[in-house]
Amino acid sequence: MTLSAAIPSWLPAAQILLLDAGLVLSVYLAWRTARREAGNVRRAVGLLMPWAALAIGLYAAAVWILFQPMQMRGMVM
Amino acid sequence: MAKVTGWVFLAMAAPLFADGGAVLLHEQHPPFVITVFGSPVPLRAGNVDLSVFVQSSETLEPVLDAEVLIRLRSSRSEVKVRATRARSNNHLMYAASAHLDDPGKWDYSVTVKTGSQAVDLTGSFDVSPEPPKLDGYWPYLLLPFCALGVFALHQRLSLRRLAKAPISRV
Numbered sequence: 423m424t425l426s427a428a429i430p431s432w433l434p435a436a437q438i439l440l441l442d443a444g445l446v447l448s449v450y451l452a453w454r455t456a457r458r459e460a461g462n463v464r465r466a467v468g469l470l471m472p473w474a475a476l477a478i479g480l481y482a483a484a485v486w487i488l489f490q491p492m493q494m495r496g497m498v499m
Numbered sequence: 500m501a502k503v504t505g506w507v508f509l510a511m512a513a514p515l516f517a518d519g520g521a522v523l524l525h526e527q528h529p530p531f532v533i534t535v536f537g538s539p540v541p542l543r544a545g546n547v548d549l550s551v552f553v554q555s556s557e558t559l560e561p562v563l564d565a566e567v568l569i570r571l572r573s574s575r576s577e578v579k580v581r582a583t584r585a586r587s588n589n590h591l592m593y594a595a596s597a598h599l600d601d602p603g604k605w606d607y608s609v610t611v612k613t614g615s616q617a618v619d620l621t622g623s624f625d626v627s628p629e630p631p632k633l634d635g636y637w638p639y640l641l642l643p644f645c646a647l648g649v650f651a652l653h654q655r656l657s658l659r660r661l662a663k664a665p666i667s668r669v
Contacts, residue, residue: 439642453654
């Protein structure tokens with residue numbers, strides 16, 4: 423009996439690229455919103471910073487989760 | 500579009516298995532019914548957990564006084580481990596850890612002994628390469644920051660040009 427379930431080698435890179443696109447899009451949309459809401463560039467940058475930090479934090483967390491081993495070790499302590 | 504995306508993600512998703520990993524083998528060899536589980540799913544080079552559930556073929560009650568030996572063999576290496584109930588969480592199975600050096604096809608044999616009765620089972624499984632390391636993907640991780648840097652530079656230059664441009668009066 424054979425168990426075969428190979429993971430394609432391109433999958434982690436594709437997953438990271440999706441996360442990359444999400445980060446860039448988030449920061450871009452945050453910047454556009456900040457520019458619309460703020461009167462000048464300096465204030466827009468101030469409005470952007472916390473949201474950009476949040477987006478980068480979520481990106482880092484997602485990458486960290488992506489590389490965690492998802493294996494069941496319930497049978498062995 | 501949402502439907503297509505859903506199907507793409509569904510096709511990429513690995514199947515989920517319950518506690519104990521995937522069933523590698525389930526066979527009836529009187530006087531036993533033997534089930535072998537492997538974890539992680541899919542099996543990867545490195546440390547793997549193997550669990551053997553031994554039942555009586557007549558009553559299907561778990562057999563708790565067996566001696567279980569697992570042999571694993573690839574084209575380049577061989578591993579022998581003794582599976583014990585002490586290593587399993589529920590103490591109904593016989594569990595062992597093994598280190599598989601190479602990805603590829605591995606043959607295994609499981610020997611179950613109780614008193615004078617012994618049963619040998621054989622099978623094989625494919626072992627995937629070791630999980631990817633983060634170090635190998637740093638260009639992908641730098642990419643969004645480069646893109647954002649270029650965008651910030653573009654915004655700075657275009658705003659500066661806008662500030663310098665003469666105000667047109669109607």
